[in-house]
Amino acid sequence: MKNQIISILQQNARVSNTELGEMLGITPEQAAAEIQRLENEGVIKGYSVILDDDKYDKNTVYATIELKVTPQRDCGFDDIAKTIMMYDEVESVSLVSGSYDLAVKVRGNDLKDVAFFVSERLSTIDGVLSTATHFLLKKYKEKGIFIDGEEPDERGLC
Amino acid sequence: MLSVIDYDKALSGKIKKMKPSGIRKFFDIAGTMEGVISLGVGEPDFSTPWVIRKAAIQVLERRHIVYGPNKGLAPLRTAISQRIEKKHNVHYDENNQIIVTVGGSEAIDLAVRGLIDPGDEVLIVEPSFVCYAPLVELVGGVAVPIPTKIENNFKLMADELKSRITDCTKLLILPFPNNPTGAIMTREDLEPIAEVLRDTNIMVLSDEIYSELTYGRKHFSIIELEGMAERTIYVNGFSKAYAMTGWRLGYVAAPEPIITQIAKIHQYGIMCSPYISQNAAIEALNSCDGEIIKMTDEYNVRRRYLVGEFNRLGLTCFNPEGAFYVFPCIKSTGLTSEEFCERLLYEEKVATVPGTAFGESGEGHIRISYAYSMKHLMEAMHRIEKFLKKLEDEKNG
Numbered sequence: 001m002k003n004q005i006i007s008i009l010q011q012n013a014r015v016s017n018t019e020l021g022e023m024l025g026i027t028p029e030q031a032a033a034e035i036q037r038l039e040n041e042g043v044i045k046g047y048s049v050i051l052d053d054d055k056y057d058k059n060t061v062y063a064t065i066e067l068k069v070t071p072q073r074d075c076g077f078d079d080i081a082k083t084i085m086m087y088d089e090v091e092s093v094s095l096v097s098g099s100y101d102l103a104v105k106v107r108g109n110d111l112k113d114v115a116f117f118v119s120e121r122l123s124t125i126d127g128v129l130s131t132a133t134h135f136l137l138k139k140y141k142e143k144g145i146f147i148d149g150e151e152p153d154e155r156g157l158c
Numbered sequence: 159m160l161s162v163i164d165y166d167k168a169l170s171g172k173i174k175k176m177k178p179s180g181i182r183k184f185f186d187i188a189g190t191m192e193g194v195i196s197l198g199v200g201e202p203d204f205s206t207p208w209v210i211r212k213a214a215i216q217v218l219e220r221r222h223i224v225y226g227p228n229k230g231l232a233p234l235r236t237a238i239s240q241r242i243e244k245k246h247n248v249h250y251d252e253n254n255q256i257i258v259t260v261g262g263s264e265a266i267d268l269a270v271r272g273l274i275d276p277g278d279e280v281l282i283v284e285p286s287f288v289c290y291a292p293l294v295e296l297v298g299g300v301a302v303p304i305p306t307k308i309e310n311n312f313k314l315m316a317d318e319l320k321s322r323i324t325d326c327t328k329l330l331i332l333p334f335p336n337n338p339t340g341a342i343m344t345r346e347d348l349e350p351i352a353e354v355l356r357d358t359n360i361m362v363l364s365d366e367i368y369s370e371l372t373y374g375r376k377h378f379s380i381i382e383l384e385g386m387a388e389r390t391i392y393v394n395g396f397s398k399a400y401a402m403t404g405w406r407l408g409y410v411a412a413p414e415p416i417i418t419q420i421a422k423i424h425q426y427g428i429m430c431s432p433y434i435s436q437n438a439a440i441e442a443l444n445s446c447d448g449e450i451i452k453m454t455d456e457y458n459v460r461r462r463y464l465v466g467e468f469n470r471l472g473l474t475c476f477n478p479e480g481a482f483y484v485f486p487c488i489k490s491t492g493l494t495s496e497e498f499c500e501r502l503l504y505e506e507k508v509a510t511v512p513g514t515a516f517g518e519s520g521e522g523h524i525r526i527s528y529a530y531s532m533k534h535l536m537e538a539m540h541r542i543e544k545f546l547k548k549l550e551d552e553k554n555g
Contacts, residue, residue, distance in 0.1 A: 021466070023462055153196070155196065156185045
């Protein structure tokens with residue numbers, strides 16, 4: 001049940017309780033209660049919107065920044081990660097394996113904005129050894145959604 | 159173009175009498191319109207599982223893409239035999255009781271042509287897939303429909319069967335899980351049917367192409383019942399279960415005397431089924447059970463959604479337990495199936511199939527396929543809801 005709810009919500013978090021109930025073979029009230037439970041347990045952290053930025057706001061700039069950092073005594077990477085994630089510009093922070101440590105996704109109004117953020121905010125944090133900034137040029141797919149739109153299903157029509 | 163030949167005279171009378179499939183009618187109109195979404199197709203929206211496609215690619219990389227044995231590649235026949243035995247505990251000998259066919263469609267054609275002489279009667283459970291009656295009529299047989307009713311959950315009832323049996327009855331076509339109703343037949347439903355048939359010389363053509371797609375309970379085949387494998391031609395295929403429609407591969411399993419005879423039709427008419435597809439199908443049978451479960455789980459979510467939505471909107475919808483169709487009743491709108499589908503297409507741009515395409519007993523229903531993404535289905539249901547509101551407003555003047 002849990003997996004099915006999550007899978008349905010991942011495709012479309014805006015389904016109504018009635019629709020969700022129908023899909024799962026339960027009442028709308030039960031569907032609402034299941035979601036409530038997943039939210040209370042903290043399994044579901046929130047719901048967000050996936051935008052086509054070309055259509056919404058052409059100026060927004062995204063970048064992924066690779067950070068190499070020195071782990072801190074007692075708390076490893078957590079302190080640095082927590083410091084970074086407090087900035088509004090930061091969309092996501094993840095600890096990764098491989099040639100760098102933290103992957104930081106940043107949003108800015110323009111290139112200068114992001115550049116300033118990296119040089120003045122990120123690089124200056126204690127323990128940050130180096131940064132590599134990759135600006136996002138085009139987004140094809142996000143969270144399972146095709147940004148350019150899916151091919152319509154035209155089977156049976158041509 | 160100048161024509162010196164009279165094609166009307168050139169063509170067979172039987173062919174000219176044959177009606178084109180009613181499924182296509184609205185799609186041909188829909189194809190000329192903008193922004194139409196379809197709920198009509200009878201094929202999975204999933205891709206053929208990658209391991210199956212990969213197996214086909216490996217065959218393509220070999221040097222020889224060749225004919226194979228008439229009855230199909232030996233390892234495939236073995237895998238089919240094992241599959242039927244695992245599912246139904248009935249053994250078919252891979253050498254002389256199985257033919258690999260070009261889709262389930264060819265298997266049906268072989269069975270009908272192999273059994274029916276002019277004047278023979280064939281009982282066809284309706285509503286059902288469109289091919290049976292035309293194929294029967296092509297060989298001069300007489301198609302005798304047995305309508306099923308919603309009050310019997312669209313199951314075949316023994317008394318309905320019995321009352322249509324005559325001295326000329328040769329074959330019963332038993333299409334379950336059913337397209338378009340989604341009805342299934344359980345062991346308890348089939349027992350009385352078998353009882354009627356056991357004392358007769360009537361054969362059964364059991365079209366079980368949707369057998370992997372059932373929801374809640376496992377498919378039961380009539381071949382499992384005492385004395386019934388002997389009088390049954392079992393038809394199945396890869397299209398629906400493995401999302402392999404375009405590969406054109408099915409099979410027929412039957413008693414040896416039947417297979418020996420119908421193998422000749424296949425031999426002369428088809429020679430052998432596609433070599434690449436047959437190799438891919440071996441992979442399907444050997445390693446894709448998990449894929450079937452994944453697909454049926456997804457179909458099940460859509461099925462419940464559609465049944466729930468139609469009932470919520472006031473179109474009583476029979477709870478289908480198999481295949482990938484729902485068959486809601488539209489009688490409450492006061493429209494015929496054809497009118498409903500036509501107006502829905504022109505006014506809200508949703509293409510569906512009228513129940514009458516599957517036999518007269520389909521009147522009052524429409525067939526909706528859920529072999530579509532949930533997003534597609536939700537959009538379609540929103541349009542249908544709008545359409546029904548409009549009909550309601552018209553009624554209230």
